[in-house]
Amino acid sequence: MILQPASFARLIVIVVCSAGLSSCAGHTPQPRTDRPVSPAPVAATPAPGESAPVRSVGERAAVVAVRQVGMPYRYGGASRDGFDCSGLIQYAYKQAGVTVPRTTGSQWRGLRAIDRDDMQVGDVLFFRIRGRMSHVGMYLGDGRFVHAPSSGREVTIAALDSPFYQRAFIRAGRP
Template sequence: MAALPAAPYQDNLLAAEIAASMIGTPYRAGGDRPREGFDCSGLVRYSYRLLGLDLPRTADAQRAVTQPVTEGALAIGDLLFFRINGAISHVGIYYGDGEFVHAPSSGKAVMRSRLDEPYWRARLDARGRPLPGLQDSAGSSPRNSSGALTNPGRSVAATGALSRNP
């Protein structure tokens, strides 16, 4: 019998909100900051890094460090990985109610899209749950054994996560 996925980490919900707060930020290949714009994996990395979870830079590498999730166990903040032109090359953050937040492509901006849109449904390849301790390089902010940040006073408000230009 396969192991059940771990419950969503509390910060995963906050990561989805951070990503949604970036809606309208222009797409930029290689971008991972609001002032310069985002590509898909840069948006995911930024949203989780503000919460102390340091994910790798590319969509495929992010998939490798997340816990696989079945469709029925999908939760807000889980990552959605899309296979485009034969490779995992796009990622978004599940926002709930069949929607996800992502930085789609050049000439567009961070947006919410629906998983049931034919284009995305046909390309969805995997779902993954970012969890503390799965990343080899998770050294951006120390966490205690329960996964809580150990640097007191560092809240989302303090990081500027919900402002468009932190």
């Protein structure tokens, strides 16, 4: 199930900033070559007469991850004090009630591989940075993902179709 833009708007609970670009686990930030991601519409509550949507575990984890936008990057971080890329994934899924491995490598090995055409909100995206799989983000639908880029940066939303991330993307995984 890939959410259409209207469904994506219901998922996002806060307005997001522009995209960042870089790698995880303390790597030197990459040059900013991706385009900014436009803010998503805000949808805090269902319209009158409309019931609240039933959310999958992945959607619940994605809402948690998006709420961390603006939190600082912290190497080894997996709490609201700061996040690294895999720590953000683990934290979001823990808040949604699912245990996910802590490191990018253990997430790679422990999550079921998903083809790009079958990605759903909440899927973990794996990226090859500087020749090795070393970065993860969480798919939000509509070609966007949330991630904790690198030291000196903050949790942000990025576009999967930016040239850098198109080249770096390896596969998705699902708990």
